[in-house]
Amino acid sequence: MFRTPLSRRHVLRGAGAALALPFLDAMLPRLQSAPSSFKPWAKSIGPAPRMIFCYVPNGVNIFEWVPKDDGEKYALSPTLDTLKDHRSDFTVISGLGHPAAQGGHSGADTWLTAANLKGKPGADYTNTVSVDQVAAQLHGKKTRFPSLQISDKGGTGNALHSNTLSFDANGTPMPAESSPRRLFERLFVPDAASDRAATLKRYAERRSILDDVAAESAALNSKLGPKDRMKMDEYLTSVRATEKQVERLQGWVDRPKPDVKDGGLQLNSKPEDGHDRPMWLDVMLELSYLAFVTDLTRVVTFEWSREASGYGGAGENHHELSHHGGDPGMLGKLAVIDRFHLTKLARFLGLLKATTDGDGTVLDRTVVMYGSGMNSGAGGEHSPKNLPLLVAGGRKLGLKHGRHLAHNPAKAPPLSNVLLSLVQKAGVETQKFADSTGTLTGLV
Known part of the structure; x- marks a missing residue:
């Protein structure tokens, strides 16, 4: 992969003396x-x-x-x-x-x-x-x-x-x-049984949190003014999108990945x-x-x-x-x-x-x-x-x-x-x- 470069510590020796070489192009690694x-x-x-x-x-x-x-x-x-x-x-x-x-x-x-x-x-x-x-x-x-x-x-x-x-x-x-x-592992490596169980547990916990957030947000919404309601609607739209994503992910847990x-x-x-x-x-x-x-x-x-x-x-x-x-x-x-x-x-x-x-x-x-x-x-x-x-x-x-x-x-x-x-x-x-x-x- 590399052509071995000449060492920068290389010296020329002669008559009992050692002379350091100047910096040369040959001292640079050649990337290939x-x-x-x-x-x-x-x-x-x-x-x-x-x-x-x-x-x-x-x-x-x-x-x-x-x-x-x-x-x-x-x-x-x-x-x-x-x-x-x-x-x-x-x-x-x-x-x-x-x-x-x-x-x-x-x-x-x-x-x-x-x-x-x-x-x-x-x-x-x-x-x-x-x-x-x-x-x-x-x-x-x-x-x-x-x-x-x-x-x-x-x-x-x-x-x-x-x-x-x-x-x-x-x-x-x-x-x-x-x-x-x-x-590669995310795309093609099958999940172990323990991984599958952990994944399903994680999705269940996420759904539970989303349910609680949606319920509390709906109760809060009735107390807000028009501008804050608009912001809350945007937030709830994001929550619903996350809920759909979790549902979709749960549907793929037991479907095998391609054999690559x-x-x-x-x-x-x-x-x-x-x-x-x-x-x-x-x-x-x-x-x-x-x-x-x-x-x-x-x-x-x-x-x-x-x-x-x-x-x-x-x-x-x-x-x-x-x-x-x-x-x-x-x-x-x-x-x-x-x-x-x-x-x-x-x-x-x-x-x-x-x-x-x-x-x-x-x-x-x-x-x-x-x-x-x-x-x-x-x-x-x-x-x-x-x-x-x-x-x-x-x-x-x-x-x-x-x-x-x-x-x-x-x-x-x-x-x-x-x-x-x-x-x-x-x-x-x-x-x-x-x-x-x-x-x-x-x-x-």
Whole structure:
């Protein structure tokens, strides 16, 4: 995995003297990740609409990302050329952004919500529901897991620097998983009898608490004024949603998990280890793929790195390079990271495309949205406009591909139009999401 570096303590000896060597490139470890041996399945257990949202932080080298021309005959940009084998399977979308977003490193917080995080008077931070959770409300009724949240940090993180892309109906962040092994065990390892008993006991206790809370809240409600009643209604709505979730979880306790072995999965990869970084991205995408083909879930959000952090394929400091100030050398290194990320996306698209799903492939019924919630711009500024974005897959759901949909950032429709288009094609019957003005022309 590593080429053994020359020791910095190495000395040259001669004539009774010892001379220390100067610092040499040969003293640096050479990172070389082991390629994954995971193989795609021949077919899924059955066709279904699916969605995965893949987020990269810190923006991209926009000069090498955006194609120079648009339409179906556009030429791939130097960075997007990494995806040339999948050209007919994706659409590049430029010029779009979130009008209500503040920009900077809060991009992950708003990428799937389009919220104005400072929009509520008297509140430091207020988010809204993310589009993945709108889809999960529909598809989660049919799967063991309504949705999966993955990120390199895990948990929820901090306001304006979230470790998750997913926010529930109240705008509350939903914790993400960072460990491949823990995620695999959650998805595929059967529970022992003692675990089952403990789980059922925990659900029963939770139901009892919820019943008590609902009863006391109803009694209190009659004593409140109109404004407080409104707040209490919002609270009770959350309680009822939790009750439904507990009921759904109880229904899955005795249903066996899919029989999936861990062969080829590098489950010990660490997300914040520069050497492990390529392997960690591969295995988390492989687990997302397995969750789809076994129909454990139909909705995944994957924050590849938290904003203001991240690594390249050889451990480069992604965040530092995003503050390039227009420096050509830093921009060149940023483009190398961008292309590294797209090699991982290309491999994932290949897995989806290699697996039969009804009368097509898994990619044909899987919507893949990839991009960032900020644009590092011409001088390293962190703008919420002209965000790097592409959408792949979903042909059998009605998405059109093989083109560059270019928009003037000053007159572009909101990015929410893309989110509305995708959630509609996933089967959700809605005409509005966040600040959308309609679906995106050319994508549907």
